[in-house]
Amino acid sequence: MPIVAVGSLAFDTIRTPYGQVERELGGSCAYFSLAASYFTEVRVIGVVGDDFLPEHEQVLRARGIRTEGVERAPGKTFHWGGEYLQNLNEAKTNFTELNVFETFQPKIPAAFRSTEFLFLGNIQPQLQVEVRRQMQATRLVAGDTMNYWINNAPQELAEALAVMDLLLINDTEAKMLGKETNLPRAAQRVLAMGPQALVIKHGEYGATIFFREGAFGVGRHPFRAPALPIDAVKDPTGAGDSFAGGFLGYIASQGELDREVLKRAMFYGGVMGSFAVEDFGTRRLQRLTRDEIDERFQIFRELTHLE
Amino acid sequence: MPIVAVGSLAFDTIRTPYGQVERELGGSCAYFSLAASYFTEVRVIGVVGDDFLPEHEQVLRARGIRTEGVERAPGKTFHWGGEYLQNLNEAKTNFTELNVFETFQPKIPAAFRSTEFLFLGNIQPQLQVEVRRQMQATRLVAGDTMNYWINNAPQELAEALAVMDLLLINDTEAKMLGKETNLPRAAQRVLAMGPQALVIKHGEYGATIFFREGAFGVGRHPFRAPALPIDAVKDPTGAGDSFAGGFLGYIASQGELDREVLKRAMFYGGVMGSFAVEDFGTRRLQRLTRDEIDERFQIFRELTHLE
Numbered sequence: 090m091p092i093v094a095v096g097s098l099a100f101d102t103i104r105t106p107y108g109q110v111e112r113e114l115g116g117s118c119a120y121f122s123l124a125a126s127y128f129t130e131v132r133v134i135g136v137v138g139d140d141f142l143p144e145h146e147q148v149l150r151a152r153g154i155r156t157e158g159v160e161r162a163p164g165k166t167f168h169w170g171g172e173y174l175q176n177l178n179e180a181k182t183n184f185t186e187l188n189v190f191e192t193f194q195p196k197i198p199a200a201f202r203s204t205e206f207l208f209l210g211n212i213q214p215q216l217q218v219e220v221r222r223q224m225q226a227t228r229l230v231a232g233d234t235m236n237y238w239i240n241n242a243p244q245e246l247a248e249a250l251a252v253m254d255l256l257l258i259n260d261t262e263a264k265m266l267g268k269e270t271n272l273p274r275a276a277q278r279v280l281a282m283g284p285q286a287l288v289i290k291h292g293e294y295g296a297t298i299f300f301r302e303g304a305f306g307v308g309r310h311p312f313r314a315p316a317l318p319i320d321a322v323k324d325p326t327g328a329g330d331s332f333a334g335g336f337l338g339y340i341a342s343q344g345e346l347d348r349e350v351l352k353r354a355m356f357y358g359g360v361m362g363s364f365a366v367e368d369f370g371t372r373r374l375q376r377l378t379r380d381e382i383d384e385r386f387q388i389f390r391e392l393t394h395l396e
Numbered sequence: 397m398p399i400v401a402v403g404s405l406a407f408d409t410i411r412t413p414y415g416q417v418e419r420e421l422g423g424s425c426a427y428f429s430l431a432a433s434y435f436t437e438v439r440v441i442g443v444v445g446d447d448f449l450p451e452h453e454q455v456l457r458a459r460g461i462r463t464e465g466v467e468r469a470p471g472k473t474f475h476w477g478g479e480y481l482q483n484l485n486e487a488k489t490n491f492t493e494l495n496v497f498e499t500f501q502p503k504i505p506a507a508f509r510s511t512e513f514l515f516l517g518n519i520q521p522q523l524q525v526e527v528r529r530q531m532q533a534t535r536l537v538a539g540d541t542m543n544y545w546i547n548n549a550p551q552e553l554a555e556a557l558a559v560m561d562l563l564l565i566n567d568t569e570a571k572m573l574g575k576e577t578n579l580p581r582a583a584q585r586v587l588a589m590g591p592q593a594l595v596i597k598h599g600e601y602g603a604t605i606f607f608r609e610g611a612f613g614v615g616r617h618p619f620r621a622p623a624l625p626i627d628a629v630k631d632p633t634g635a636g637d638s639f640a641g642g643f644l645g646y647i648a649s650q651g652e653l654d655r656e657v658l659k660r661a662m663f664y665g666g667v668m669g670s671f672a673v674e675d676f677g678t679r680r681l682q683r684l685t686r687d688e689i690d691e692r693f694q695i696f697r698e699l700t701h702l703e
Contacts, residue, residue, distance in 0.1 A: 176577040270483040272600065273627035293579065294601035297625060313699050315620045318604055320580035350700055392620050393700040395659055 090341045091155075092382050094121050095134040095195050095220050096210020096233075096330075097167055098141070098159065101370060102183075104172040107323045113370035114145050116167060117210040117233065120327035123374040124334025124361040125208075126152040127382055128342040130215050131334075132201045134158040134220070138166040138189045148375055158198050162189040178292065197223045206341040208333065211235050212247035214242055221252040229346065231255040231337050233330070241264050250283040257288040273299070273311070275343075288336065288355070289363075290329055293318070297356055307348035314355035315393050317363045317385070324369045328362040333376060335361030360385045397648045398462075399541065401428050402502050402527050403517020403540075403637075404474055405448070409490075410678060411479035421452050423474060424540065427634035430681040431641025431668040432515075433459035434689055435649040438641075439508045441465040441527070445473040445496045455682055457614035465505050469496040484632050485599065489697040504530045506661045513648040515640065518542050521549055521556035528559040536653065538562040538644050539544040540637070546573050557590040564595040564640050580606070580618070595643065596664070597636050597669075600625070605662055614655035618697060621662035622700050624670050624692070631676045635669040642668030660693075667692045 099116030103109060120129040132155040138147075139161070146156055165189035170183040195216055203225050209217040209232035217232060217362030232253040238246045239262060246266075250256065256279065260272065266282075267275030272289065276299035279287050285304035290296045295316040302309050343350045360382055367373045406423030412414060429438040439462040444452075448468070452539045456463055474497035477490040502523055510532050516524040516539035524539060539560040545553045546569060553573075557563065563586065567579065573589075574582030579596065583606035586594050592611035597603045602623040609616050643665030667689055674680045 271627055271629065273625040276625075277627075291601055294598055295622075299625075310695075310698065311625055313622045313625075315622065315700065318580040318583075318606075318618055318620070320584075322578065322580055343534075349703055352453075356702065390702055391617065395620065395663065395697055395701070396656055 090205050091130040091132055092125055092206040092208055092337060092341050093132045093158075093197065093201050093204040094118055094125070094133060094208040094210060094225065095217075096121060096208070096212060097190055098135040098137050099167040099169055099190070100140075101326060102168070102170040103324055103326055103369060105177065105324050106173070106175060108369065110369045114148055115169065115327060117266060117327075117330040119149070119371055120287050120330035120365060121208060121210060121334040122149060122154045123152055123371050124331040124365065125338030125341070125378060126154050127361075128335070128338030128357070129377055130155065131338070132204060134160055134195050134197060134201075136160045136162050136189050136193045138162060138164045141166045148371070152375070154160055158196075160196070162192075164189045173325060194365075195220050205229070206337060207231070208337055209233065209249070209253065210330070214238050214245040217249040218245075218252055229254050229340065231257060231333070232256050233333060236262060236265060246253070247282060253284050254282040255286045255383075257286065257290065257329070257336070259290045259292070259329060260283070263287070263289045263359065270361075272297075276311075286351070288358075290332055292328070294314070295359055296332065296355060298351060305346055305351070307351060312348075312355060313351050314352070314359050315389060316359050317389060317392060319363055319366065322366045325366050327371065328365050331365035332358040332362040335359070341360070356386055356389050357382070359389055369370065397512050398437040398439055399432055399513040399515055399644060399648050400439045400441060400465075400504065400508050400511040400531065401425055401432070401515040401517060402523075403428060403515075403519060404497055405442040405444050406474040406476055406497070407447075408633060409475070409477040409632055410633055410676060412484065412631050413480070413482060415676065417676045419475070421455055422634060422677055423478065423497040424634075424637045425634055426456070426678050427637035427672060428515060428517060428641040429456060429461045429679065430459055430678050431672065432645030432648070433461050433641075434668075434684060434686055435645030435664070437462065439465055439511060439643070440507075441502050441504060443467045443469050443496050443500045445469060445471045448473045455678070459682070462508075463501075465508060467503070469499075469703070470565055471496045473497075478633075480632060487633070502527050502530075506632040512536070513644060514538070515558070516540065516560065517637070521545050521552040524556040525552075525559055536561050536647065538564060538640070540564050540640060541569065543569060543572060554589060558637055560591050562593045562595065563591040564597065564636070564643070566597045566599070566636060568664070570594070570596045579604075583618075593658070595665075597639055599623070599635070602666055603633050603639065603662060605658060612653055612658070614658060619655075619659050619662060621659070622696060623666050624696055624699060626670055626673065629673045632673050634672050634678065637674035639665040642666070663693055663696050664689070
């Protein structure tokens with residue numbers, strides 16, 4: 090089943106201890122859709138400027154990603170600049186030029202409105218709600234958010250959470266949103282805000298999915314997928330969006346939404362995140378094979394598997 | 397097979413957001429031996445003062461722990477005071493009264509010297525080497541250390557690492573000891589210092605075991621055990637020592653030291669750590685049953701198990 094994904098398309102200028110790149114294709118929607126493209130068709134909704142060239146679009150199209158929903162606006166594409174210090178865990182933003190993204194008004198092409206899977210990338214919560222409103226017959230709505238909206242737009246965020254079946258955020262965001270430092274308790278509080286399930290990403294330690302009682306009929310016990318200890322991290326940008334792409338891409342590729350599918354989806358999320366960080370920007374995600382992905386899935390499985 | 401365990405026996409005065417206790421039985425050796433006692437016989441080597449009463453010793457003896465190696469010295473027992481703030485991840489030490497522990501000279505009773513499993517708790521590295529020297533025919537030596545020795549006694553610590561088959565430390569200690577912020581690379585550097593295997597404890601995210609090429613004939617791929625997301629953490633003191641007790645206790649209880657045993661040991665370590673934090677001090681570890689332990693083992697297994 091295809092996925093409609095809305096979010097940012099951007100150029101990233103990144104420096105890490107392992108090198109630097111300028112104006113590399115990035116943005117949450119680029120990472121998400123490239124990661125998900127190995128599992129299903131992705132229909133991107135975003136906005137770019139005059140400087141977004143056919144060669145940039147071709148990166149997405151080469152992976153079968155549908156770009157009819159990418160609006161071209163006069164002006165420049167969103168440009169983010171940041172760097173990572175020695176521990177690679179925290180990005181230091183050097184500049185954020187929103188450019189055409191600042192006035193982004195997502196419009197879903199009519200042909201995409203009855204797509205059953207929807208990913209609401211990290212954009213203004215009001216826009217997430219608006220996108221959801223434009224869709225019909227959506228079976229699963231997954232979404233992301235960030236500290237900025239948690240702190241500065243709590244009311245709008247509450248409305249966005251109410252339209253999401255599934256939220257994917259990291260530890261810090263979960264604790265902030267749940268106003269609670271104990272992670273499982275924070276998870277319960279976030280689930281009370283709307284989503285049926287909550288995926289909390291722990292970076293190099295993997296991710297945990299928590300469920301509301303009765304959610305998807307999968308039982309209320311959490312499930313945790315490990316992350317591979319990687320000694321070759323070059324650039325952590327986009328790891329979380331790539332996780333989301335692998336996670337939702339795998340779910341959309343399956344007919345059923347049961348506990349086993351969700352568990353495997355957690356592993357595929359970790360797998361795609363682990364590939365993303367091996368090279369700068371989306372480079373590694375552009376040149377994978379499904380065999381490589383399934384091989385790493387087995388390695389992840391072995392990492393914690395007891396006979 | 398029995399284990400000889402050397403380390404601190406102490407009284408702990410602890411405050412957490414969930415309550416406080418005064419002069420509660422603690423110390424690395426108390427947590428380790430209580431946790432391991434559900435799997436095998438533990439022979440404790442430590443020192444206590446006049447204030448260590450029969451009722452304190454009885455806590456250990458009630459679990460079948462052998463206390464003939466506990467020396468009674470004139471003076472007071474080691475007393476630690478600390479508190480945990482809201483996030484429970486970091487202890488703030490209020491006082492450390494080493495008392496009789498300051499001049500501790502571990503002596504292994506003759507009857508214990510040919511015990512096959514040895515745990516060198518976190519004491520001065522020179523004493524760890526000295527204890528190892530007193531033992532004969534030891535099959536597996538596992539040890540712990542801490543930031544203080546990494547920073548202040550690197551040469552002595554290097555000698556201690558050289559006599560350990562297996563080292564258990566946390567993320568921060570591994571990065572500090574390996575002088576490297578990437579965890580898998582730090583692990584390789586620590587392994588080059590002597591141990592065949594290195595267990596890195598990630599707190600609420602579980603633990604990973606890394607191996608030297610050819611170690612124990614178990615292959616070089618790491619193995620990761622999850623930790624249960626616990627919403628009822630009352631007191632994190634001793635979680636790491638309890639992990640070590642469950643880990644080494646399970647290994648010692650098995651005839652073979654193969655990959656599957658080590659994997660299960662990682663899970664049992666996590667299980668014992670998860671019990672330890674549910675109540676203050678060693679209270680929860682004093683009143684467990686093997687059934688409760690195996691039930692939680694299954695929950696840990698389910699937490700990450702794919703069909």
